[in-house]
Amino acid sequence: MGNSDRNKIIDLIKGFTIFLVVLGHCIQFGSGSNYMNENLFFDNFIFKFIYSFHMPLFAVISGYLFYFSLNKYEFKDLFIRKIKQLLIPIISTSIINIIINIILKRVSIGINFQSLKYIITIFYTNLWFLWALLFCSLTVLIFNKFFKNSIYLYLIFFIVLFITPDILNLYYFKFLYPFFIIGLFFNKYNILKNNIYCNKYLIISFIIHLIILFIFNNNIYIYNTGFTILGKENIFMQIFYDLFRILAGLSGVVLTLCFINCVKTKVNVLDKIILLLGKQSMGIYIISGYIFSYLLPKLTYNFNSNILINLVESIIITFISYLIVILLNKSKLLTKFILGNR
Secondary structure, X not given: OOHHHHHHHHHHHHHHHHHHHHHHHHHHHOOOHHHHHOOHHHHOHHHHHHHOOHHXXXXXXXXXXXXXXXXXXXXXXXXXXXXXXXHHHHHHHHHHHHHHHHHOOOOOOOOOHHXXXXXXXXXXXXXXXXXXXXXXXXXXXXXXXXXXXXXXHHHHHHHHXXXXXXXXXXXXXXXXXHHHHHHHHHHHOOHHHHOOOOHHHHHHHHHHHHHHHHHOOHHHOHHHHOOOOOOOOOHHHHHHHHHHHHHHHHHHHHHHHHHHHHHOOOOHHHHHHHHHHHHOHHHHHHHHHHHHHHHHHHHOOOOOOOHHHHHHHHHHHHHHHHHHHHHHOOOHHHHHHHHOOO
């Protein structure tokens, strides 16, 4: 498989997955106030399907791409690139969120402890996926520099994560860390080049993931139970939750790779659309977040849960977010500070 084919598959995966991200958020934020406030979306089967693997898949792709950077850049250069690419958008969008909330009079900022606490909270909770990618990238960067990417050290570190606290949303990093490492070695051993995810595994991976989804319950979500075993009444049950969500993510990753491999040459028009989305996936993730935070819940306040309505919402929001990203890309300054592009 040549580089163009490899890049096409990566963009197809990213485009497909970012649409699932938008759809999942539409189910959560676009199904009426009661559905959102009562957390009823956690029991939605489509929501379970999406959230069982969509961010792990992004982490696998991110780890896969990071392997190229490890071989291309020196330690210092790559460190600076990741700070620019991930931390700068986190900071700039955090500031934008604070300004929006002040304008909407949701908060009032002054020189006091509560204001400082609010600003810090906005900072470390904003764009959690980018935070997780930043920690994953820096972890691999350090391990590669001083320990030559030892797989044994990665495994030891993974075990250590079970006995570290889940403060400051670190459970997101712990959740995505194994998938990022899998993506790293996925590239190292040329999985895409060898086409291991061939069509014959599609049905097998579908059946396995379907079984997983019927077992999947609210405690499996990383948002509900975290990752650490510290302070948990049932340590073994927590370990089960952690390992099961990793299994769910892996089966979903394999299923998606098989599916993309089957359809990538059969639906040309859809191919082109998904490729476009994949090239702007990070921007769509960032921009759509504003729509979900400030607009969609108000517009759909009295709605009832309906997957067809959620699909329409997803198409509209994805389209709007894509157009905004394209407009932002026309400005080097906005592209750098909001989207993290270099």
